[in-house]
Amino acid sequence: MAETKAIGVRAAYEAMPERVRSWVERELGSAVVSAESQSGGFSPGAAARLVTADGTRAFVKAVGLELNPDSPGIHRAELAAMSALPETPWTPRLHAGYDDGDWVALLLEDIDGRQPHHPWTADDVEQVFGALGELSAALTPTPWPDAPPLAELDAPFLSSWSTIAAAVPDDIDPWIREHLDGLLELQDRAAVATRGNVLTHWDVRADNVLITPTSRVVFVDWAWACQAAGWVDTVVSALDLVISGSSVDADALLAKHRATAGADPDDVTALIAAIAGALVERSRTPAPPGLPTIREYQRNVSTALLEWTKRRTGW
Known part of the structure; x- marks a missing residue:
């Protein structure tokens, strides 16, 4: 079966420079005696659940330029977002941040939880999408006025059909070639329609969600936080239902969810x-350093989303 869950290749906690590990122990006030690496996402950096000699628990994520030249900037953006987020039941607490210009690290609350099942189950959908509606309401209007607008944060993501149209590959899907004008119109519509003043995660997938034994739902990995319309995160989350092969009807969910019904x-x-x-556009480019699995994932996901686009447009 094609892989539809974001899974990369992460560095071990022990591979972090000594200066970063020393910072972790200073912040926690005790020596780290256990570091359990976590999978999920595409960052090549370390991500580990920590336990110290005095029993303190925390979660650390860290990356340096040697692993990928762009990843420290992504962690830096997440550190800014986590510093600005208010304390809510749906977000992890930030204990401390580290940035020496090369390595960037975040020390966060350790969440004892599991990721939603993939394919998504009806129970997980009910819990996670319910919590997402509450989180979006709590972040309206944005508590971080300096958060970038979506169109500024990820402009290439909302203009990729233009990139493809400028030099249509010979081996592009014939359906794309036939409907490229319509796809360009949809792209331009999305750039306008997604404007808003809600602090938005913009990357909600199963690997960025934790469900605790007490049914607390926590949304992690806020590197792409931005201002957008209040319905954007719910749609992005529903994409993961579709690509996972869930039996939950994503269109029916969007039609009734509090954030998207209107x-x-x-x-x-x-x-x-x-x-x-x-x-589609990114999957056709070489994989970035340290991210060997990302292009296959993007190809698989783009295929599923194109099929969804076909169903919704009727083209």
């Missing part, structure tokens, strides 16, 4: 099509 269905379709285009 959204124009054509705006929702436009965002789905724009994201599909971004993944």
Whole structure:
């Protein structure tokens, strides 16, 4: 079966420079005696659940330029977001941040939880999408006024059909070639429709969600936090239902969810099509350093999202 869950290759905690590990122990006030690496996501950096000699628990994520030249900047963006987020039941607490210009690290609350099942189950959907609606309401208007607008944060993600149209590959899917003008119109519509003042995660997938034994739902990995329309995160989350092969009807969910029920269905379709285009375009480029699995994932996901776009447009 094609891989539809984000799984990369991570460095071990012990591979972090001594200066970063020393910072961790200073912040925690005790020596680390256990570091359990965690999978999920595509960062090549370390991500580990820590236990110290005095029983303190924490979660650390860290990356340096040697692993990938872009990843420290992504961690730096997450550190800014976590520093600005208010304390809520749906977000982890930030204990401390580290940035020496090369390595960037975040020391966070350790969440004892599991990721939603993949394919998503009805129970997980009910829990996670319910919590997402509450989180979006709590972050309206944005508590971080300096958060970048979506169109500024990820402009290439909302213009990939233009990139493809400028030099249409010979081996592109014939359906894309036939409907490229319509896809360009949907892309332009998405860039306008997604504007808003809600602090938005913009990367909600199963690997960025934890469900605790007490049914607390926590959304992690806030590197792409931005300001957007209140329905955007729910649509992005629903993409993961579709690509996972879940039996839950994503269209029915979007039609009734508190965040998307009032959204124009054509705006929702436009965002789905724009994201599909971004993944089509990126999947055709060489894999970045330290991220050997990302292009296959993007190809698999783009195929699923194109099929969803076809169903929603009727093209």
